[in-house]
Amino acid sequence: xxxxFRNPTHLVFGAGSLSRLGEMVGAHGKxxxxxxxxxxxxxxxxxxxxxxxxxxxxxxxAECSGVEPxxxxxxxxxxxxxxxxxGCDVVVALGGGSVMDASKVMAAALxxxxxxWEMFPHGQASRRLPERALPIVTVPTLAATGSEMNGGAVITxxxxxxxxxxxxxxxxxxxxxxxxxxxANVPQxxxxxxxxxxxxxxxxxxFNGVDGTPLQDRFAEGVxxxxxxxxxxxVADGLDIEARAQVQWASVVALNGWVQIGxxxxxxxxxxxxxxxxxxxxxxxxxxxxxxxxxxxxxxKTRPERFAQFSERLFGLPLQRPEDAEAAAQGIDRFEAFLxxxxxxTRLSEVGIGGxxxxxxxxxxxxxxxxxxxxLPGRPAMSEKDxxxxxxxxL
Amino acid sequence: xxxxFRNPTHLVFGAGSLSRLGEMVGAHGKxxxxxxxxxxxxxxxxxxxxxxxxxxxxxxxAECSGVEPxxxxxxxxxxxxxxxxxGCDVVVALGGGSVMDASKVMAAALxxxxxxWEMFPHGQASRRLPERALPIVTVPTLAATGSEMNGGAVITxxxxxxxxxxxxxxxxxxxxxxxxxxxANVPQxxxxxxxxxxxxxxxxxxFNGVDGTPLQDRFAEGVxxxxxxxxxxxVADGLDIEARAQVQWASVVALNGWVQIGxxxxxxxxxxxxxxxxxxxxxxxxxxxxxxxxxxxxxxKTRPERFAQFSERLFGLPLQRPEDAEAAAQGIDRFEAFLxxxxxxTRLSEVGIGGxxxxxxxxxxxxxxxxxxxxLPGRPAMSEKDxxxxxxxxL
Numbered sequence: 001x002x003x004x005f006r007n008p009t010h011l012v013f014g015a016g017s018l019s020r021l022g023e024m025v026g027a028h029g030k031x032x033x034x035x036x037x038x039x040x041x042x043x044x045x046x047x048x049x050x051x052x053x054x055x056x057x058x059x060x061x062a063e064c065s066g067v068e069p070x071x072x073x074x075x076x077x078x079x080x081x082x083x084x085x086x087g088c089d090v091v092v093a094l095g096g097g098s099v100m101d102a103s104k105v106m107a108a109a110l111x112x113x114x115x116x117w118e119m120f121p122h123g124q125a126s127r128r129l130p131e132r133a134l135p136i137v138t139v140p141t142l143a144a145t146g147s148e149m150n151g152g153a154v155i156t157x158x159x160x161x162x163x164x165x166x167x168x169x170x171x172x173x174x175x176x177x178x179x180x181x182x183x184a185n186v187p188q189x190x191x192x193x194x195x196x197x198x199x200x201x202x203x204x205x206x207f208n209g210v211d212g213t214p215l216q217d218r219f220a221e222g223v224x225x226x227x228x229x230x231x232x233x234x235v236a237d238g239l240d241i242e243a244r245a246q247v248q249w250a251s252v253v254a255l256n257g258w259v260q261i262g263x264x265x266x267x268x269x270x271x272x273x274x275x276x277x278x279x280x281x282x283x284x285x286x287x288x289x290x291x292x293x294x295x296x297x298x299x300x301k302t303r304p305e306r307f308a309q310f311s312e313r314l315f316g317l318p319l320q321r322p323e324d325a326e327a328a329a330q331g332i333d334r335f336e337a338f339l340x341x342x343x344x345x346t347r348l349s350e351v352g353i354g355g356x357x358x359x360x361x362x363x364x365x366x367x368x369x370x371x372x373x374x375x376l377p378g379r380p381a382m383s384e385k386d387x388x389x390x391x392x393x394x395l
Numbered sequence: 396x397x398x399x400f401r402n403p404t405h406l407v408f409g410a411g412s413l414s415r416l417g418e419m420v421g422a423h424g425k426x427x428x429x430x431x432x433x434x435x436x437x438x439x440x441x442x443x444x445x446x447x448x449x450x451x452x453x454x455x456x457a458e459c460s461g462v463e464p465x466x467x468x469x470x471x472x473x474x475x476x477x478x479x480x481x482g483c484d485v486v487v488a489l490g491g492g493s494v495m496d497a498s499k500v501m502a503a504a505l506x507x508x509x510x511x512w513e514m515f516p517h518g519q520a521s522r523r524l525p526e527r528a529l530p531i532v533t534v535p536t537l538a539a540t541g542s543e544m545n546g547g548a549v550i551t552x553x554x555x556x557x558x559x560x561x562x563x564x565x566x567x568x569x570x571x572x573x574x575x576x577x578x579a580n581v582p583q584x585x586x587x588x589x590x591x592x593x594x595x596x597x598x599x600x601x602f603n604g605v606d607g608t609p610l611q612d613r614f615a616e617g618v619x620x621x622x623x624x625x626x627x628x629x630v631a632d633g634l635d636i637e638a639r640a641q642v643q644w645a646s647v648v649a650l651n652g653w654v655q656i657g658x659x660x661x662x663x664x665x666x667x668x669x670x671x672x673x674x675x676x677x678x679x680x681x682x683x684x685x686x687x688x689x690x691x692x693x694x695x696k697t698r699p700e701r702f703a704q705f706s707e708r709l710f711g712l713p714l715q716r717p718e719d720a721e722a723a724a725q726g727i728d729r730f731e732a733f734l735x736x737x738x739x740x741t742r743l744s745e746v747g748i749g750g751x752x753x754x755x756x757x758x759x760x761x762x763x764x765x766x767x768x769x770x771l772p773g774r775p776a777m778s779e780k781d782x783x784x785x786x787x788x789x790l
Contacts, residue, residue, distance in 0.1 A: 001640050002409030007402070013657065014397030212637065215621040215645055222613025229609065242607065245396050249657075250610055258653055262408065262644075 001212055003262035009149045010175045013249065015241055017179040021050055021092070021139060022057025024175045028135035029090025031060040033083040035103040037067045037095040041141060044185045050094050050139065062086035064106070067095065070277050070284070071102040072158045073117060080109035083134070093138045093173075097145025097197075097284070100138050101153035104171045108133035117157055120164035121368055133170040141182045143234075143248035144194030144285055146201055146255025148176040156278050163278035164368045178252055180245035188235055191247075192342040193285025195231040198251040199224050200269055200288045202259045207299060207306055208378045209263025219259045221313050226250045228314075228338055235342045266369065268378030269295050272387055275364040282351045289344035290351060293336040294394035297329070302380045304328045310335075348394050355395055362387035396607055398657035404544045405570045408644065410636055412574040416445055416487070416534060417452025419570045423530035424485030426455040428478040430498040432462045432490040436536060439580045445489050445534065457481035459501070462490065465672050465679070466497040467553045468512060475504035478529070488533045488568075492540025492592075492679070495533050496548035499566045503528035512552055515559035516763055528565040536577045538629075538643035539589030539680055541596055541650025543571040551673050558673035559763045573647060575640035583630050586642075587737040588680025590626040593646040594619050595664055595683045597654045602694060602701060603773045604658025614654045616708050621645045623709075623733055630737045661764065663773030664690050667782055670759040677746045684739035685746060688731040689789035692724070697775045699723045705730075743789050750790050757782035 012020060025032055032054055041047040042065075054061055064079040083091065083106060093103035108130035109116055118128050138148040147153065151172040156163040186194070202220040209216065227250045233243035253259065272295070273287040300307040305323040311331025312319050319327050336346055345351050362384045365376055375381035382390070407415060420427055427449055436442040437460075449456055459474040478486065478501060488498035503525035504511055513523050533543040542548070546566040551558040581589070597615040604611065622645045628638035648654065667690070668682040695702040700718040706726025707714050714722050731741055740746050757779040760771055770776035777785075 001644065002412075004405065004407050006405040010399070010401040012399050017397075212641075214624065214641060215617055215648060218617025218620060219614060222610055222617055225613055226610040246607075246609060249396065253610065 001262045005257060005261050007149065007172065007257050009173050009256070011149055011178065011252070012175065013178045013252070015179060015181045015245065017177050018046070018049055018139065018182060019053055021137070021177055022053040022055070022059060024177060025054060025059055025090055025092055025137050026057040028137065028174055029059070029088070031062065031086065031088045032090050032092045033079065033086070033088040033106065034061050034063050034092045034094060035067060035079055035099055035106065036063070036065045037099045039065070040185070041094055046141060046182055047094065050092070054092070062088055067099045067102045069098050069281070070156050070163065071098040072156050074158060076102050076105045076109060076116060076155060079103070079106035084110055088134065090135045090137065093136065094141065096140065096142035097147045100140065100145065100147040101155060103138070104133070104136055104147070104153045105155055105166070107136045108168070108170060110134060119166045120155060122157065122160070122162050122164045129166070129168045130170055131168070136171070136173040138173045138176045139182070140176070140178060140248070142186055142190065142194055143180075143183050143244070143251040144197040146198065146251055148173060148178060149252050149256040154274065161278045162364060162367060163274040176252070178248060180241055180248045183244050183248060184239055184241065186238065188238070189343055190283065191235050191238065192344050193283045193289070194251065195227055195235070195247060195285075195342060196289040196292070196339055196344050197285035198247075198254040199227050200292055201254040203292065204267045204269060205260040205263040205265035206310070207296070208268060209260070209265040213263050216259060216261060216263055223250050223254050223259060224314055232342055266377035268376050268382060271365050271369040271376060272361070272390065274368065275361040276353060278364065279357065279361070280351070280353055282353070286345055286351055289339045289346055290348055290394050291390070293332055293339070293346055294390045296332045296335070297393065298386065298390045299379060300325070300328045300332060307331060348391065355392065358388045358391045359384070361391060396657045400652060400656050402544065402567065402652050404568050404651070406544055406573065406647070407570065408573045408647070410574060410576045410640065412572050413441070413444055413534065413577060414448055416532070416572055417448040417450070417454060419572060420449060420454055420485055420487055420532050421452040423532065423569055424454070424483070426457065426481065426483045427485050427487045428474065428481070428483040428501065429456050429458050429487045429489060430462060430474055430494055430501065431458070431460045432494045434460070435580070436489055441536060441577055442489065445487070449487070457483055462494045462497045464493050464676070465551050465558065466493040467551050469553060471497050471500045471504060471511060471550060474498070474501035479505060483529065485530045485532065488531065489536065491535065491537035492542045495535065495540065495542040496550060498533070499528070499531055499542070499548040500550055500561070502531045503563070503565060505529060514561045515550060517552065517555070517557050517559045524561070524563045525565055526563070531566070531568040533568045533571045534577070535571070535573060535643070537581055537585065537589055538578050538639070538646040539592040541593065541646055543568060543573060544647050544651040549669065556673045557759060557762060558669040571647070573643060575636055575643045578639050578643060579634055579636065581633065583633070584738055585678065586630050586633065587739050588678045588684070589646065590622055590630070590642060590680075590737060591684040591687070591734055591739050592680035593642075593649040594622050595687055596649040598687065599662045599664055600655040600658040600660035601705070602691070603663060604655070604660035608658050611654060611656060611658055618645050618649050618654060619709055627737055661772035663771050663777060666760050666764040666771060667756070667785065669763065670756040671748060673759065674752065674756070675746070675748055677748070681740055681746055684734045684741055685743055685789050686785070688727055688734070688741055689785045691727045691730070692788065693781065693785045694773070694775060695720070695723045695727060702726060743786065750787065753783045753786045754779070756786060
């Protein structure tokens, strides 16, 4: 186990913490680019409360609204242009993962010379990480992505329909204001997709990380157990703020680095899903619910002992031996049943995706994440044929 | 659940990472105050390797050696004087918890006007937190304290024999270099005490934190399970670097804030133990092994359900009902047996402490940590009589 870790984000967590937005942003700037999504924050009053808090602290506001799910490079460019024109010195992301990811790249775009797409791996040789960004303050309105407290962002280039990611030190938010009350209006389906998203963040490192990280295993299991305990309550009653808080706290921890630390994990399920949501307008979390169990059944063939541990510790299934393939399969079935129980789709057909483009998705996946051996990094590494096989099993 | 969190320390973890000391210190200063303890780092070559790494990066070194276990205020003053005289601009702590804690306060002492003891709660009205410190780089040589990646320090005022603590933002190390190889020479008993110390860091918040922090519970359980799995291996074979690494990683996480976050937990077992090790030259971890189980039996009387959960999740004991007092008692017995199995004392008589001063220890404890109701904060809050009762039960 060998690693470096530093997460400088100042986290402010708790119901009602939105009221501290102005105070927190005021530490970093005087004019905020306030980035939002499709308009729900306007309809439910969150936007007005955010603006009031900013104005009460003497912070001027320029708006960039309309960031779409699976945010596009052109949207990032539009936001950066507004920030430049309006002289913004801080970026405030008020929304879900798409808004936060787009905001981070907008903040870096102001200092990035040349083609923004060069920040992102997408099958071409040249890649330059951003080195500087405006200060970023995140205010998530959805418990899912973990983007509020990490240095990553996922963006889609609409010209090539490739969805790719960037991780850089300058993209860590200065402050994350995580107020579970803001998630109270998230509809049932999106709540469920968020739960699947956060769980998948930790199953990725649990199943694909290096050996010999027992404490990280325990942390990952803790996130999943907490999400499985409190997730159904948040889905059943969106106004249960206690459940919303527990789910959102799990979502922050699931991708702020505490669980993944030292695991050197790739994210094969995410990579495959990204190639789906780049082509189809599906929620990322819904796509993960489809790809995840299918991938698990594929990976369990080569590594049953890992999935047997998952089955034993998460679902209390007794093991006949450490590499008990039957118990492994049962655990995956239970996990899939959990996803279905909260309303997630688990077949491609349920999200309106047929078999016509399976090879294209596989090729796109490998365009973004390809190891030295030409395969998708993970345990096991996957060829194009393997990816097609997994997707085919999920039709 | 409502909290703020920020831990800015840059963590460099892994066998061999001592070689990066110069590089890391060089980012913060040109002349280091190198603080060490009783001399073991000189005898085993760690000191020379540290100095070589610093000099190779062009960093001059002034030494402050001889920091004692349960470090004294006068030692802190001596170190600060050396730093001032030699013009040091960065402090490097190379040692165990005592060295790291003393180093932090030395780093702050240079900017602190007036009596250093006013940083520490000790029963007097005036208390002023330090607001500025030289940059601090920690290099722990013992897996125990967690001081390498947090903003706390424990110091003893030898005049009053009171041991107290300070936590401040400026005391967070800039960098923690955690190299498990440096712990290979730690003797069996100190290794065991360190394991007890790290476990106690998380049992404090597990048993004394606010209700409604299920994810933090899981994290605490993960730390304990990992320490119970790998600790005995590190005790049995000190040269088992894999076991050393797992134990040390658990010790970092046990007190870097990830487990305690949002629990608002007091540390009653630590507070009671400090009053013992202020009077007697015992290892802090050994004192915790004595006080801990005795305290648990006391606290389980008012809150059996919490200890029943501990018994079920840590030792797999079946519960007849959530507040199963019998299962709770069995879990505490199992925990005490674990401590004994790795060589920890669990009675005051084993560490040479008799019953003569029990009331004095209790009074001293309340001098440092007294709630508005006059009792020691915890669940349950404890009167002087309660503290005496716990200590008496551990004679």
